[in-house]
Amino acid sequence: MFGAGGGTNSYREVEETDLVVLWGSNAREAHPIFFHHVIKGLRRGTRLVVVDPRRTPTAEWADEWLPVHVGADIALANAFAHVILDEHLENRAFIERATVGFAEFAAHVSSPACSPEATEAITGVPAAQLRKVARAYATADRAMICWTLGITEHHDAVDNVLSLINLALTAGQVGRWGAGLNPLRGQNNVQGGGDMGALPHKLAGFQDVGDAAVRARFDATWKTTIPPQNGWNLTEMFLAMERKELRGLLVFGENPAQSEANAGHTRELLSDLDILVVQDLFLTRTAELADVVLPGSASWCETDGTVTNSERRVQRVRKAVSPPAGARDDFWILSELGRRMGHDLGDTSPEALWNELRTLSPMHRGMSWARIEQLGGIQWPCPDEQSEGAPFLHGRLWKDPVEGRRAPFTVTRHEGPLEHVSAEFPFRLTTGRRLYAYNTHVQTQHFTSPLHRGETVDMFPADAAALGLVDGERVRVTSPRGSVELPVQLDPNLRPGLVFMTFHFLQDADANTLTNDAFDPKSGTAEFKAASVRIEKLTETAAAEE
Amino acid sequence: MDLELHGPEPTEDERAAIDAAIGPPVDDARSVVGVAEAARRRPLLLPALHAAQARVGWVSPGALAYVSRRLHVPPAEAYGVASFYALYALHPRARSIAHVCDDIGCKARGADALCDELGARLGPAGSQHGGAGWMRSPCLGLCEQAPVALIQHAGAPAREGALGEATADRIVQALGETERTPEAAPAVVHQDRANLTLLARVGLVDPTSLDDYRARGGYRVLRRALDRGGASVLHELTVAKLAGAAARRFPPRASGRPWRRSPRVRTTSCATPTSPSPAPSKTAC
Numbered sequence: 027m028f029g030a031g032g033g034t035n036s037y038r039e040v041e042e043t044d045l046v047v048l049w050g051s052n053a054r055e056a057h058p059i060f061f062h063h064v065i066k067g068l069r070r071g072t073r074l075v076v077v078d079p080r081r082t083p084t085a086e087w088a089d090e091w092l093p094v095h096v097g098a099d100i101a102l103a104n105a106f107a108h109v110i111l112d113e114h115l116e117n118r119a120f121i122e123r124a125t126v127g128f129a130e131f132a133a134h135v136s137s138p139a140c141s142p143e144a145t146e147a148i149t150g151v152p153a154a155q156l157r158k159v160a161r162a163y164a165t166a167d168r169a170m171i172c173w174t175l176g177i178t179e180h181h182d183a184v185d186n187v188l189s190l191i192n193l194a195l196t197a198g199q200v201g202r203w204g205a206g207l208n209p210l211r212g213q214n215n216v217q218g219g220g221d222m223g224a225l226p227h228k229l230a231g232f233q234d235v236g237d238a239a240v241r242a243r244f245d246a247t248w249k250t251t252i253p254p255q256n257g258w259n260l261t262e263m264f265l266a267m268e269r270k271e272l273r274g275l276l277v278f279g280e281n282p283a284q285s286e287a288n289a290g291h292t293r294e295l296l297s298d299l300d301i302l303v304v305q306d307l308f309l310t311r312t313a314e315l316a317d318v319v320l321p322g323s324a325s326w327c328e329t330d331g332t333v334t335n336s337e338r339r340v341q342r343v344r345k346a347v348s349p350p351a352g353a354r355d356d357f358w359i360l361s362e363l364g365r366r367m368g369h370d371l372g373d374t375s376p377e378a379l380w381n382e383l384r385t386l387s388p389m390h391r392g393m394s395w396a397r398i399e400q401l402g403g404i405q406w407p408c409p410d411e412q413s414e415g416a417p418f419l420h421g422r423l424w425k426d427p428v429e430g431r432r433a434p435f436t437v438t439r440h441e442g443p444l445e446h447v448s449a450e451f452p453f454r455l456t457t458g459r460r461l462y463a464y465n466t467h468v469q470t471q472h473f474t475s476p477l478h479r480g481e482t483v484d485m486f487p488a489d490a491a492a493l494g495l496v497d498g499e500r501v502r503v504t505s506p507r508g509s510v511e512l513p514v515q516l517d518p519n520l521r522p523g524l525v526f527m528t529f530h531f532l533q534d535a536d537a538n539t540l541t542n543d544a545f546d547p548k549s550g551t552a553e554f555k556a557a558s559v560r561i562e563k564l565t566e567t568a569a570a571e572e
Numbered sequence: 573m574d575l576e577l578h579g580p581e582p583t584e585d586e587r588a589a590i591d592a593a594i595g596p597p598v599d600d601a602r603s604v605v606g607v608a609e610a611a612r613r614r615p616l617l618l619p620a621l622h623a624a625q626a627r628v629g630w631v632s633p634g635a636l637a638y639v640s641r642r643l644h645v646p647p648a649e650a651y652g653v654a655s656f657y658a659l660y661a662l663h664p665r666a667r668s669i670a671h672v673c674d675d676i677g678c679k680a681r682g683a684d685a686l687c688d689e690l691g692a693r694l695g696p697a698g699s700q701h702g703g704a705g706w707m708r709s710p711c712l713g714l715c716e717q718a719p720v721a722l723i724q725h726a727g728a729p730a731r732e733g734a735l736g737e738a739t740a741d742r743i744v745q746a747l748g749e750t751e752r753t754p755e756a757a758p759a760v761v762h763q764d765r766a767n768l769t770l771l772a773r774v775g776l777v778d779p780t781s782l783d784d785y786r787a788r789g790g791y792r793v794l795r796r797a798l799d800r801g802g803a804s805v806l807h808e809l810t811v812a813k814l815a816g817a818a819a820r821r822f823p824p825r826a827s828g829r830p831w832r833r834s835p836r837v838r839t840t841s842c843a844t845p846t847s848p849s850p851a852p853s854k855t856a857c
């Protein structure tokens with residue numbers, strides 16, 4: 027947010043805020059720990075608004091569910107802002123003191139074409155309901171917007187996020203206790219990966235690769251020269267593989283052969299590499315394609331170190347058991363690779379590495395392991411040993427005059443999903459997760475549960491009836507990229523024209539054979555949330571052949 | 573809320589009875605029930621359980637699940653409520669049932685003899701013959717008319733009424749008359765008021781007026797207790813041979829150690845909650 031790559035609020039604030047907007051997030055299933063904090067808030071009177079095309083288990087907890095059409099988030103956010111301005115509920119003092127670009131933004135969203143009434147057909151959200159929610163958000167003492175992949179897995183992901191930022195700036199709902207903007211992280215340490223610089227355009231502590239002064243500090247410590255240009259993100263790497271520019275790949279605890287959109291094509295590219303090395307706990311679908319598989323260790327119990335959670339809290343993890351015979355500590359593998367390629371990485375014990383990070387990343391400087399332990403984790407930024415970290419970010423925007431850079435409004439425009447539904451592919455396919463499975467199910471498949479129901483394509487009952495399909499019947503689902511066959515499940519929580527799949531159950535059907543690999547050039551994230559498909563009844567003979 | 577209910581469905585009768593009590597379901601595929609809306613529905617839990625039982629004589633798993641789903645009350649919580657009150661049955665039982673109070677007030681006025689006689693005529697408590705049965709019940713909240721029996725006939729319409737100064741004859745007769753609403757007990761004003769202590773004000777005091785209550789000597793004992801102080805009151809409780817609900821709160825102590833001051837001690841408690849039904853509230857204590 028505004029240069030710092032993390033959510034602006036803490037879990038405690040979710041429990042104490044007045045209104046939470048979960049936008050494109052099925053946190054009840056996909057972020058159950060975070061949702062636990064939401065429930066605590068709800069029990070003490072927090073109101074919940076859920077924006078989602080599906081009536082998800084999360085939406086069922088909401089006071090208001092805005093049933094947005096897939097890919098209409100920008101139109102909805104702009105109509106939301108339209109209401110705030112139309113009804114004079116914006117925070118003028120905040121806008122004037124702490125932001126830039128308001129005039130242009132206001133001119134755009136105030137146009138009649140952006141009103142909730144004019145955009146109802148695009149967004150699917152009744153205008154009266156949107157007005158009510160926008161009013162509640164703008165007039166709440168404290169309100170926060172949280173989002174996940176429903177916002178980011180679109181070809182216009184960055185514009186989606188910017189649209190939400192516009193709302194917080196318009197209403198002054200950021201930079202205060204209980205008011206802010208929070209992307210929820212899908213794993214215990216996604217935030218930590220970003221913190222440590224595992225991003226193609228950032229060094230540790232979210233410092234720009236393009237900044238020569240920053241690079242100079244890292245160069246001096248690492249005794250090397252960091253290239254000044256951004257690296258490739260995952261999507262760009264696959265494009266580079268297509269161009270045969272990228273010929274070798276070290277995959278570190280990822281399973282792109284299954285998790286990437288248009289998976290058939292992904293697997294072809296991976297198979298075509300000169301060398302593919304996979305370091306993982308499991309022989310995943312990706313590892314099966316590898317030339318070399320290096321058995322790594324489970325970071326939550328077999329190694330020492332830290333993780334950073336969604337509220338930017340750096341926490342210690344401690345080694346409880348040794349990896350099984352043959353598996354190695356991940357960092358040992360990495361440093362050994364370095365050594366054999368002629369780079370001595372020096373003392374690579376976890377605490378020594380952490381202390382090196384503290385000299386390079388200002389936001390981590392005050393976090394010694396001893397202090398992290400003593401304070402029960404510390405939320406960055408923590409610039410020195412007096413600081414106890416920050417529960418919320420951007421309090422600076424409320425200083426008069428504002429400290430640092432003003433927060434920018436951005437004009438965003440609705441485009442909708444790249445792939446249109448058509449006569450040939452009449453259904454909108456969106457993908458997501460279920461509570462009882464985790465991502466590509468590599469780990470969750472190892473325990474049995476009656477709730478592992480296997481993969482299905484979920485359809486609105488009336489749609490299924492129109493095709494003569496009954497609950498549980500096997501069907502063929504075809505997108506412009508491929509086909510899968512699997513059972514249909516009737517789900518009244520969908521809506522006409524919308525079908526849903528997860529990608530947990532590879533052995534049943536691989537949803538990412540269908541998904542669209544069109545991606546946002548700014549974020550590199552593919553449009554998992556919007557493909558178009560057709561659904562066909564299997565003929566008697568086809569069914570018999572199975 | 574996203575309750576996941578797997579299991580039996582209600583019968584058509586149960587569904588109709590519950591819908592009549594709490595309104596038919598609205599499913600426009602767009603509605604959601606958040607925590608605030610669920611809280612607004614929560615007070616309908618007792619009426620809904622009541623309606624199901626009044627129709628078929630018990631709260632079946634299917635009815636319980638349907639009530640949970642309609643009201644967004646987690647099934648464990650709905651089960652907790654249904655199993656807390658003695659008047660709800662969670663197993664099938666006779667459609668006509670007499671709940672015969674054998675709690676302290678009724679015991680003092682012949683409930684044991686009444687139960688013995690019913691046992692001899694109808695079989696032991698809990699048994700049933702030809703769709704009728706009887707069972708012992710905690711206080712029904714009509715203590716001044718002791719002994720008391722509550723008669724319920726399940727069906728459509730369900731019939732229910734309490735018999736005051738009940739006799740075995742009247743109970744057996746009421747159980748047989750499934751098409752008649754048992755006569756609700758008239759407010760009894762005891763003639764031998766001089767012998768009554770706890771119930772002496774019944775029929776005289778307007779139960780909605782504290783002033784009326786005080787004017788007839790209400791809270792006199794409380795005032796005396798406050799004057800004497802906590803230690804003295806706890807001593808009294810220790811040496812008194814308490815019975816009934818009070819004894820459950822202050823069981824006699826074999827050790828002879830006195831009861832200690834506890835912030836949770838409540839001073840008025842004469843009845844175990846038994847009846848979620850709008851039983852006439854005429855208890856005087």
Ligand code: FES
Binds near residue numbers: 673675718719720843
């Ligand atoms: S003791 Fe029997 S009704 Fe109260």
